[in-house]
Amino acid sequence: MLNRWTQFLLSRAKFVLATGIVATIAAATYGLGVFDALGQGGFDDPSTDSSQELARERAVFGNKNVDVVAIFRSESLAATDPQFKADVEETLAGVPKDAVTSVLTAWDTGDPAMISTDGHAVQVLVSLAGETQNDQADSNDVVMPALERTAGDLEVDLAGPWAVYTGVNETVSEDLARAELITLPIVLILSLLIFGSLVAAAMPVMVGAISVLGALALVRILTLFGEVSVFSINVISLLGMGLAIDYALFIISRFREELAELPEDDENAARTAMRITLGTAGRTVLFSAFTVAVAMSALLVFPQNFLRSLGYGGIAAVLIGAVTALTILPAVLVLLGRRIDAGRMPWRRGKAVATDTSHGAWARLAHAVMKRPIVVMIAIVGLLLLVASPFLGVKWGSVDYRVLPPDHPAHVAAEKLNDQFGEEKSTANVLLETADETEIDSYVASASKVDKVLDVRPVETKDGVTLLRATWSGNSQTEASRGVVEDLREIPGPDGSKVLIGGLSADTVDLLSSIKTHLPWMGAIIVAAMLVLLFLAFGSIVLPIKAVVMNLLSISASFGVITWIFGGGHLEGFLDYSSTGFLDATQPIFMLAILVGLSMDYEVFLLSRVREQWDKDADSGMSPSDRNTHAVAVGVQKTGRIITSAALLLAVVIGGFSTSGIVFMKMIGVGMLVALLVDATIVRALLVPATMKLLGRWNWWAPGPLRRFWERYGIREA
Template identity: 80%
Template sequence: MLNRWIQFLLTRARFVLVTGLLVTIAAAAFGLGVFDSLGKGGFDDPKSDSAKELAHERAVFGNKNVDVIAIYRSKDLVASDPQFQAEVEKTLAGIPRGTTTAVLTPWQTKDPGMVSTDKHAVQVLVSLTGETQAQQSDNNDLVMPALKKTDGDLEADIAGPWAVYSGVNETVSSDLARAEAITLPIVLILSLLIFGSLVAASMPVLVGAISVLGALAVVRLITLFGEVSVFSINVISLLGMGLAIDYALFIISRFREELAVLPDEPGASRTAMRATLQTAGRTVLFSGFTVAAAMSALLVFPQNFLRSLGYGGIAAVLVGVTTALTVLPAILILLGRRIDAGRMPWRRNRAVGVDNDHGAWARLAHAVMGRPVIVMAVIIGGLLLVASPFLGVKWGSVDYRVLPPDHPAHVAAEKLNQEFGQEKSTANVLLDTDSARAVSAYVKQAEDVPGVLDVRTVEQKGGETLLRATWSGNSQTDVSRQVVKDLRAIQGPDGEHVLIGGLSANTVDLLASIKSHLPWMGLIIVMVMLVLLFLAFGSVVLPIKAVLMNMLSISASFGVITWIFAGGHLEGFLGYTSTGFLDATQPIFMLAILVGLSMDYEVFLLSRVREQWDRTAGSGMTEAERNTDAVAVGVQKTGRIITSAALLLAVVIGGFSTSGIVFMKMIGVGMLVALLVDATIVRALLVPATMKLLGRWNWWAPAPLRRFWDRYGLREGESGPSVHHRELEHLAG
């Protein structure tokens, strides 16, 4: 199939290019409208107790969760002054009708905890209407501006879960725009340094732009059939540009290499592109499959947030691969040697595409293979040491501390904690009875739970009772999660299971859901990687080695982010406030992307190693010599390209670390560490060492699998051997 596409492309390059550009324009027109169709929630498991409680609560009582907390302060008036009450109620009257299910003031509830310790401030508890988080988000966008419109000397601060969610979404959007404005020029400059010509340097940016626009269009199509989170844009921005850099580097570097050994004749660019697509093109195709497979593992999770990241990642990868195998080759065929137009002064007297098989990277590989045991021991020991903090990791979910300290929602939360006494957390408890005796019995048991301060009735309706339990402390602490577990251990009036919801309950259910689904994600990733890498290289040993090395580099990255973000180190340098735990969803996202990107480099390196191994068959060299030569040549051919790709991708990822949102900063730092470790220490040192020790076992497969691969394995194409022979002839000449 690949060969048929190559033949079509070589004869219809102009048609492919024009079609690709027209499709891109249409995708941009359609895809840029996706932002109005994206949701802002999706962190819950619909089958969890907290989600069931919320759904049932809404059906019976309407939403009674405290979604927004408005804090009103007066310099001169105290809460007992009628004028203070009148000013607050005048502001609340401006809330659009139909956007809330409850707006509770301290004058209604008579709850002294809703009045500040100095009596000059009060809380107003707001519950939003909406059957889904998307609907609640829309209502929140209407309610929050109304809550801020005050008269007189009244000052308003807005806290609560939806203030945090809105703050996160707004900050992420602005941070991404700023990061792209910073990173894209840097990527272009670095591409210029790497490629040495203006035309070649513009290709990664072009492929990246097409990938992002195409992925946005794909995601908008998905929104027609279901809800997609706004965070899918993050992964599209990251992978769309990041993989475009990798794929453009792979294709352009191989094209220039093939073109350099061909005579200057009219058909040279087509001949070079045929060889390029049968080698680097095949590698890009396989890399795309592996990255897409890793991202598809996110679809096993019930949380729409994680599934949306999977949608965005798959879309970015597939569009990126398609662009790299259609538009980019068409441009290169038409440009030919003009791909090096606008060469920089330092590259004008340097041969383009010519690479010595025995250069610095090959010498490094030979040095490593001379002491493989020592190299492996030092590197594995060092990476395990770096990974060790992850053994003591604590998990949590989003709260106000993920926002920058000066963000209004963060400031409001701090005021809430400082001015109204100790920070408190709550849980909604749904009892299937309105019997005073049964409710009283349950309340007594609930009040005996360690830490619980108060359990009061919110409302009774339709033979059911809604209670609210309160305790001291942040909702994400171990103590809060234990309170939820203890409350759930209490049986209902007739021995039934009691549904309990709220922020702490959401976190308990989120962690339980991730724990139960994570093994399935891991199994999918490992099995798909093993199958794809076997089909690519005909070995069962190399796929296992690749998976183990990925685990090693990713574990080191997780150790670093645990030490920094959960441990509270480098707070001043990185500009964040530690929560003492890691947001449980983000390492899942990182795992999927890092597995894909690591396999990207693994496939690229091993493809060149396998190519050299096949080329030296029948050369008279022993298997040990062939293995050593193949590894050294593979590292030499890919070392500069992988390092360059990692450097460019590091710039893209580094933009995430400038975000004001803690978990976005964590993603940037963690992925940056994993990427640099994988592209340098693992690929340049650990891979040569392990392949030297394994020797001929690198390419081993059981006889039945070997016969299967000989018949169905995905090689470089029917003309692959003749391509190699031509290369040898040109090099010899």
């Protein structure tokens, strides 16, 4: 198929380019409207107890969760002053009635804990209307502005889950826009240094921009068939630009290399060079795209729409990136020909594009490694395992106000809530399928005996169902809070019936349980797909297994680093964040999918050149050991500079995430940056040559039936 496409492109390059331009304009016009079609929810697993409690609660009572906490303060009036109460009620009268299901004040509940210790502030507990998280988001968009329009001399701070979610979404959008403004010029400058010419340097940025626009359009189409989270944009920004730059670098570098080998007066040089490029680097891009897409598709096994949406965004970004790199970019290169080097920088003028040999610096490094492969392998594996060791003690949690910058209004409000109303408290909603007062009292008595529980009180009884609210001291994301939920769930309801318990702590308990259940399936899909795809690419069952093991090492090292930093609270001042003491459980899942894909990207590129040289040396008369050593050295030499350059460009794109004010975004940026640099340097330049030297001819081994299958059906370079 790739050969047929190559023939078509070479004969109709102008048509392909014109079609690509029209498609890009259409994608930009349609895709930029995707933001209005994206949802803000999708963090729950519908099959869990907390989700079922929420659904049942809404069906009977409407939403009774505390979604927004408004803290009204008056410096001149006390909460006992009638004017203070009148000002609060006047403010609340401006809240649209159809946007809320409950608005409770301290005067409604008679709860003294809702009045500040100095008597000048009160809490108002707001429950948002809406059947889904997206509906609640729409309600929140009108409720929070209404609460901020205060009467009299009142001041208001808004805390609670939806204040945090809104803050996260707004901050992420601002951070991504700022990161793109910073990273794109740096990428362009680095591309200029790498390629040495203005025209060549503009190509990766062009491919990246087209990929992002195309992915946005594809995701908007997906929203027609189901809900897609706004967080899909994060992965589109990361992979759309990052991998497209990688693919452009692979294609352009090989094209220039092949072009330099052909006579200057050859009129068909550009077409000849592109035919070879698409048969080699093009094949690598195609396989890389498949591997990354499969890795991202593994996210679809999770029931949380948030994680599935990250998968949708990743698949869209990588597929559009590959299509762009194999259509528009080759068409441009064929039409440009040797003008790809137009606008050469002073240090490149008068120089042809050098073609690598087996005697360059990278080859010498590979030979040095292969002289002592056991020592190198033991040292690197030991180092990576040491770096990974903090991950053994990782603690998990979910999003709360501490992921926001300390000066964000929602973070400030949460701190005021904790400081001015006594110690921080967490709650759980408890549903009893009874209206019998004796049965309710019996459960309340049992629940009140649970360690750390301060209070269990009825909220409402309706249609034979009773809603209780349990309260205890501490943050909702601590292990102690999760333990309270688990203890409450051990208490049977009337006649031994199951009691549904929801709330933030319960959500986290169920989230961790859901991830634990589905993570093995994700791992199995990724490993199976990698083994199959790499076998089809190289005809070996040894190399795919080795690649999976090395990926596991580099990713584990990255997880060890983020655990030490963000879980342990190190480098807070340097990275400008406040540690929560745990890792958000969903983000390493996202990182795992991306990092597997990215590491396979470089693995396929390196091994393709090694395999190419191994096949070339088939009739050289060298011994299998010398042939293997020569193939590895040539492969490392011909890809070392390109992989390092690609990693550097991608590191800039990923590094933009580490500037975010959101802790989990910063964690993604730092973790992926570490994994990328480890994979592109230590693993590819040192560990791969060492292990391939030790394995020798076994690198290319496969059982007879599989070998014959690959020779007949395997995808080999043209």
